[in-house]
Structures are given as structure tokens and as C-alpha cells.
Amino acid sequence: MIRLEGGFVANLGKVYGLYTLGFLGFVILMGILEAAGVENTIIGWMFVAFTVLIYALIGVLSRTMESDQYYVAGREVPAVYNGMATAADWMSGASFIAMAGGIYLKGYPYMAFLVGWTGGYVLVASLIAPYLRKFGAYTVPDFIGTRYGGNLARFCAVIILVVASFTYVTAQINGTGTVAARALQIPFELGVWIGLAGILFCSMLGGMRAVTWTQVAQYIVLIVAYLIPVFWMSNKLGYGLIPHLAQFEAVGRVQELESILGVGTLMPTAEAQAAAGGLAALKVGINDASEGFMEKWKFFTLVLCMMAGTASLPHVLMRYFTTDSVRNARKSVGWSLLFICGLYLTAPALATFTKLSLLDPNVATSIIGKSVSEVTNLEWIQQWSNVGFLKVVDGNGDGIVQINEFFMRGDIVVLATPEMAGLPYVISGLVAAGGLAAAMSTADGLLLAIANALSHDLYYKIIDPKADTKTRLIVARILLVCIGAAGAFVASLKLTSILGAVAWAFCFANSGLFFPLVLGVWWKRANRAGAIAGMVGGFGAGAWYLYMVQFAGMTPWMGIDGLRFGMIGMPVSLVLMIVVSLMTEEPDAETQKMVDEIRIPSGKVVSGN
């Protein structure tokens, strides 16, 4: 192992610069091997094995037995790198694999996710993160427990954290399983367990410290993998060098094509849809923006729920506990947002260019308007039909593929782009490695958030406050393995689609935690009884509503469906918290003084950690 002058943190630029060059070199080497006739399966294996080995290596090298290192990476992560790690932590398999496909299939309304998942960071920066950094917590329930006092408040926060994060992590492990299964040509169930092994290797020995440095490495892989195909396509289609600028002209062309081909008017017949099962035809145009009140309201509510959820999800908030100062915690939120934009600003362009490749009759790869036999003979159509990701159903029997006869899963927009656009296989391998990096990095953050809350808040603070550091860290690791195994088990049951579970996690988090966190900083009068009422009431109301709408067949009220149940949970939480706080005694002088301390950056951290 190379010894670096001044330690690892002082040499981050050098280390990750070399790493990035090494990774690009590896991609080029794979390209050469492909040209030399090496089989696709072997290239897929190499991509997955090489990247996962690197992550595991970083994980092992970052092992630690110090609690400060294990829980908050020693509080020495520079703002830029923490931003990069947060971006990887944040962008899940859903962002990487499903987002562009969502925009492709569901058009403008889906872009509410893009607005919500970025604007939430404004709330993180201005309302929560710097104050929690000053507080000096190890976990989010640690803040709730100390600010409001008492084990019950802490316990409620732990429960909400576990429910929200566990909902989310099963979707991520599912994502790693899907990608691993495809790239390695192994059964999905086996892929899930292999994915889990990789995830645990990254986090188990070094906790937050290891996760931080692997997440930086994973961000680099995922962003390279996302950008290369889009740039390639934009140039191949002749719209321009930079897809982000070229997309607006392309949108005009797409809208033209959409109205010619009947997107939004030519719906699939009932029989065709039945034959296609869960796959979807294109029914909404890319720029059919909201017009009526209900459309605008649905956009608004989704944006609001995703934003408040962003600001209450513990695996995101805890990343800002690791910066070296309050000042850098704030700046780091800005960097996170920039790094996230690297992918989010590209997703609409990817959706638009994919539409052009498939719909524009002037483009060689287009399929709409061609004969059914010609389309079903295409190699990539056959490959993805075989795994059930797409289907051509000739609804009117005229032998020509119309817009309402081509059914697909949104995921293939990212996964199949390289094959669709006729790019070499090495790009497919790269995309698989990127999807794996996105899902693994988020799963790592979530598993760690859960295990840390259980080991620090439940075990150490509530069950055995006398436990020594070594015991605590061993408990933390055992819990990490158990929760990971539970997540993999649930994921292998394939209960929900990736996106459903992700939106639920956001609503669970904002129903239960948003107001207790925000008011804990911004309203001194908020007390223990109010916080407990807010957490239990908000979370309970949200969960009840989700159950009624999703499983008991209730008609959604005001268009508030299972994706938006935070619209029920949050107001209940806010009202209960204010009313109950005002009805009970104000917090003691010591607590009020603590809140004053949180509000200024100077001085020592407030908690005893």
C-alpha cells in the first residue's frame, strides 16, 4: 500500500484523480478487448467484478474501531467530496435506471420528481443540515432524543427511520439484483445475495468512513456511465455536441412526431394491453404540461412531498454530520446539488433522444411505422422481449407497428440505449457498472443509517448505556449484517416495483420526521409531548392513508394517491405538534439554551459525542 504524505484526506485530489484515469483506462481496455473478439459475457463480468472489487478494497482499507470514525467518518470530510458522496448516496437505482424511462413514458408530470428531488436540498441547507452538524449528533434519532429528551421520543424517531429506510433499501437491493443478474447472466435471487455481499464489504468494517470513500468512487463510475451514452447519441443523431443544449430543438421535433403518431390520442386497445400485461405504451407527450387545476395540483403535491422527504431522510441528513465544520456543511449541500444535477439534468435529454431514435422515421433505428416482422426481427427487440421488458402487440392486425402497439418497461430507456442506438457492447457493460454503483451506494447509506440508529440509539442510549466502544461497534456490525440479510430476503420476494417503494419511503419520512426536525431547531417552544404527538400522529395518519388507498380500495381524496400520502401525514404532524406543545409545559431552560447553541456556528458541538 502506498503511503501518502500528510495522510489520505490531504491527498484526495491525487487519489481520486488517479482512480478516475484508471477507470477510463479500464473502459478503453475493455473496448480493445471487445474489438479483439472477446465475448460480451466476459466483458460484462469484468465490468462488475472490477468495480465491485475496487469498492470492497476501499471498504477494507477504511476499517476502523473508533466510534467517531465509524459513525461520522471522523468529521473530516471536505465539502466537495462530501457533496460527491451525498450525490451517490442520494441517486439510487431508481434515479439511474428508472428516471429517464419515467420521463419517456409519463412525460411532463413525471418531471415533478426532478424538481422535488433537487429543491429538497434547499430545505436541507437552510432549515436543517447546518444545525444538526453543530449539534454533533451521530444519527438523526440522536438529535430528536437529545433535543426533546427522553427515550420515547428517541424510540419513535428510530421506528420511523427504520420503516422509511427499510422500504427504500429493499428497492435498492432489488436494483443490484436486477443489474447483477443481467450483467452476470445469473438468476435474480442469486444476484440479490451477491449484490448484498458487495454492499456489506463496503460498509461493515469501516462504517461511515468506508461508505464515504466508496461512495465517492461510486459517483465517478455512475456519472461517467450515465453521460457517455447520452453524448454519443446526441452527436450520432446530429443534434449537437452538448445534449443539454441540443435537447430543446429535439423536443420540438419530438412534439411534432408525437402529434403525427397520435401520442395521447391513439390509446392501446383493451386486448392489446391485456396481452402486454404490466408493460406500458407511450400515452403522454414529453412536453404536455399541466393545464387544468387537478394536473397542476398533482404536480404541486408530488413536488412538495419529495422535497420534504428529501429533508427528512436520515441517510441523507447524516452525510452532513461528517463535514469538518458547520460552514462546510452548508457549502457541501450546494456541491451535493451540483453533482446530482450532473445526472438529473441529463435524464430529460436521454428521454428525448431515445424518443427520437425510436419515433423519428428519418432515423435508421426507428421502429414506429415499420412492419411488425421487421421490428420483431431486430436483435435488441428480441433480447429484451425474451426477458419480458418489451412487447410488440399488433392490436389492429395491419402488420405495422403503431405507437399504441409498442409496449415496454421504462427501465430499458437507460439499460437498452446502447443496443438500441447501435453502440458497442462495452457501453452496455459500462451502464451496468453504473447502475450497480448507484444502487449499491444508496443501499450502503441506508443500511448504515438503520444499523447505526439501532446500535447507537436503541442499544447504546436506551438498552445498555454502559456498553464500551468495542461492544457498541461490534453490535453495530452484527445489526448491519442482519438488516442487510432481511433486506435481501424481502427484495427476493419482489413485492413492489422500484419506484413505488421509493416514493413511499419519502412520504414515511416526511410524515413522521419533517416537522419534529425543523421545529426542533426553529421553534424553541416545541417540547417532548408535542414532538411525540407529531411523530406518532403524522406517521400513523400517513401510514393509515397509504393502507386505505393502496390496499383497501379507498378512492384517493383530492388526487392524493399512494405516491403523495405525505400530504396527509405532514399537516397532521404539524397541527398535532403545535397544539400539543402549546397545551403542555415549555421545555426547560437547559433545552432552550441548547437550541440557542445549535443556532450559532462557533463553539463546541452540543451533544456529548
Next chain:
Amino acid sequence: MSSKKEQHWAKTRSLTFTVLAVWAIFSFVIHWAGEGLNSPSFPGAYFMAGMGSQIAFAILVFWFASRQNKIDEEFGLEEK
């Protein structure tokens, strides 16, 4: 001593309200216009939802961070 902290908090609070006002415009107000943002020459709704708001948020967070630093320094409450 305490009044210095109170002034610091008052300024911090008004900065936060300003940030939240800008945030609300780019999160909700603009997108409420929906189809109204589109013109024959430019897909405005697509641009704002897919790019414009995100860029505004990123600028807003960096601006907030630097303003808050100035407030902290003004009252001598920054980290040493």
C-alpha cells in the same frame, strides 16, 4: 452577549425566509403556470421542470451559504 446572539439569529432568520421565498417561486409558482410556459419557439415548461428549477436551486444554496457566512462573521460567531 445575548443580544449579539439575538441579532445574529434575527438576521439568519430573515435570510432563511428570503431563501424560502425564492425556493417557493422555483418549486411551485413557476410550475403552476404549466402549459403557459410553452411557446411555439421554445419548450418553456419542459425547460423549467427539467433544468431551470434545478439550476436555480443550486445557485440559491451556494448564495445562501456565502450570505450566512457573512452574517456569522459580522457577529464574530463563525467557527475559529
